[in-house]
Amino acid sequence: MNINRFVERNLRWIFPLPAATFIILMLVFPVLYTFYVSLTNWDMISSGAVSFVGLDNYLAMLKEPRFYNAIGLTFYFTLLAVGLETVFGVIIALILNREFRGKNLVKFILLLPLVATPVAIGLSWTLFYEPTIGLANYALKLLGIPGLKWLASNATVIPSLALVDIWQWTPMISLIVLAGLAGLPQDPYEAAIVDGARPLQVVRHITLPLLRPTILIAVALRSIDALKTFDIIYVMTSGGPGFASETLNIYAYSLSFGYFRFGAASASLVALFAIVLGCCVILLKMRKSQEL
């Protein structure tokens, strides 16, 4: 009985306690530890004792061309993929925004790329891109275009990877925008129809402005995930050819689990945090200013 009283009085602390403890153990502590490791010369190869080196790892990182290459590629990949996903995603949502037979089936099909395991998807697209036997070059040949080297050339590797991301995540934008469309007020439309506005004018002057907050949030969420893309890139190219698709995530991974240079890797991770965190702050600010 007493225990029940105790729980009732302290419910607001007792209920979240296990979850909060778990997050502190598995997230906060590791992140702080990563900061600490980034200030040491820790690696698994040299057997010497771990010593504190201050900002050396950061200074070395700032002199490393691979680091700048990785930052540039991370943004190139994210902007290309998310930009096209947004355009296609919104167009698809606007088209599907009416009642028709089989709408649920269409929505189900749009969900498939989202739930399909990325590793399996990455490997399958590797086969499509295969220069001699792949479908991609076969399709180009049908159109009379000479085949590409897709993943094997510096110029095409990022766009090829972005295409997989676009295939997988465009439906996410569509579904978010469709949900947003369902919640729009009807009055402005009725007024516009009375005024004799044409469908495209309605979309441009009424629908899109009303949808702006939803689209912005979708883009922000998708960008944060795209910045962190790992599975697809690691499986399809591991950052190659050379370093032509080595994004920050892949760079940090190869420093840590390829070379086991934990100190240097941690410094690059702190840079990655900073970038993702910056995007999160922008996201939260946007959420507030849009009153969403």
Next chain:
Amino acid sequence: MNKKLLSRIAWYGLIALIIIPFLFPLFWIVSSSFKTQSQIVASPPLWVFRPTLENYKGVFMDQNFGIYLMNSSIIAIGSTLLSLLIGIPAAYAISRYKMQTLGVFILIARLMPGISFLIPWFILFSKIRLIDTYTALIASHMLVGLPLIVWIMINYFDGLPRELEESALIDGCTLQGAFVRVYLPISGPGILTATTLSFLFSWNNFMFSLVLSAQRTKTLPIAIYNFVSYAEVNWGSVMAAAVVIIAPAIVLTMVFQRYVIKGLTMGAVKG
């Protein structure tokens, strides 16, 4: 009448134009999984062929996919159940007492790049000999599932009327009694959304398993990835393995379509 028919045909033509690009790669994976290696590399591509089950036989008999299927299931179910167990009460408290800070704190776990935890986990788990154990894998996957579950449930609890609790308290319930007897039973739809998404994310997880699992706890995504490290890729097996991994996720999505959509789009549409 004719005009109506024409516009209907045009409409469904447009729909086909939209869905075919999303469907085709999956169709090609499934059809390739029933081809022999020489049929897969054939140019022009083979559209009609006699299906073979050899690839599936190879995947299960020679590659032990049964074991990896079980590992993936244990880890996905285990991490989802444990996350529900600690996540639902936390979400209830956060929603009831408006604990915004704690909510944002848990959301950060969803936004952080997963690789940022991997170095410390690897060092720590190596020291306490947890590498390649279910414990380490379930715990790591929980870090993906828990924030999802907490955020879905906060939203769900926020939408329930507070009067339910008041009448339960008048009837002599304690607060925790009201949670268990009144709120939990009507939270089915929210819990279903949270469970499905948490399971899917664990099932598809690659990075954590790549570092923390080895022979004993290898999951399906790692098993299929190991296929291509050989010099000559046996594409038929890779495609069959891809079907084995993707199929359960798709079946789950088919059954819980409404909940998957809700979970994926929530938070983006309403705050």
